[in-house]
Amino acid sequence: MFSLGGNNYGKSGVRLVRVERETPRHAIRDLTVHTALSGDLDATHFTGDNANVLPTDTQKNTVYAFARDGIGPIESFAERLARHFVDRAEPIRTARVQIEEQAWSRLGDHSFSRGEGGELRTCEVVYDGERVEAVAGLRDLLLLNSTDSEFGGFLVDEFTTLPETSDRILATAVNARWTYVGATEDFDYDRAFAAARGALLAAFAGTYSLSLQQTLYAIGERILEAIPEVGEVRLSLPNRHHYQFDLERFGIDNPGVVFQAGDLPYGLIEGTVRRETS
Numbered sequence: 001m002f003s004l005g006g007n008n009y010g011k012s013g014v015r016l017v018r019v020e021r022e023t024p025r026h027a028i029r030d031l032t033v034h035t036a037l038s039g040d041l042d043a044t045h046f047t048g049d050n051a052n053v054l055p056t057d058t059q060k061n062t063v064y065a066f067a068r069d070g071i072g073p074i075e076s077f078a079e080r081l082a083r084h085f086v087d088r089a090e091p092i093r094t095a096r097v098q099i100e101e102q103a104w105s106r107l108g109d110h111s112f113s114r115g116e117g118g119e120l121r122t123c124e125v126v127y128d129g130e131r132v133e134a135v136a137g138l139r140d141l142l143l144l145n146s147t148d149s150e151f152g153g154f155l156v157d158e159f160t161t162l163p164e165t166s167d168r169i170l171a172t173a174v175n176a177r178w179t180y181v182g183a184t185e186d187f188d189y190d191r192a193f194a195a196a197r198g199a200l201l202a203a204f205a206g207t208y209s210l211s212l213q214q215t216l217y218a219i220g221e222r223i224l225e226a227i228p229e230v231g232e233v234r235l236s237l238p239n240r241h242h243y244q245f246d247l248e249r250f251g252i253d254n255p256g257v258v259f260q261a262g263d264l265p266y267g268l269i270e271g272t273v274r275r276e277t278s
């Protein structure tokens, strides 16, 4: 005997670019949208009866159709889509819409530039017919402190080779996600995002770090302090190691200026910082 466990289906990687051309000074929105629907979908799995299936192709088309009259904050766009799928298609009970937005820098009124693989603003909105859960965040934000970072006093055993250091480079590619609780209908997602990003940067730059774990907690705290509507912050911080290169072998000193940027393996420091609720 077998049974069908949790399942969802949708369109992944819907690439959407919208030109905001209300004035001669255009703007570009560059989104990648992922939809995932679940609900009364036993029949298609058991017998191939697709009567309850809103095709992933239709989900993709809906993304483009909804973009016609403007996108707004990605969290709001994701919520509009999620509500549409659940409220309009009776067998669909839950919709999850994830969006990544790539920023373009302005070169002129209608000219823009962007590097490949840069920082992304992200969101994930889930709607179950009653409640909307919104998670916002960012990914691949590269940060580096060239000093004010130590790592020492750690556990030592027979396999330890890592020397303690009182001055190292601390670098990471931030993946942060924060949950909004009790956000009202007129909640300003763009403002909240800017405040969270600003708090994150200030915490990274302003923390004298004894471990990346300590920096992680400081970042979480600062975001929670900055935005009362944020309930928790989840952080995933790869430790982008920079090894001070041994030049002594060549009779050359290295007073903390020449580093070998490491690749694999890397430390991965992850954690959640929560607001205490009474």
Ligand SMILES: O=c1[nH]c(=O)c2[nH]c(=O)[nH]c2[nH]1
Pocket (backbone or CB within 6 Å): 151, 162, 210, 211, 212, 213, 239, 267
């Ligand atoms: O900030 C750090 N935390 C660790 O847990 C760790 N482990 C390690 O080898 N280097 C570092 N750095």
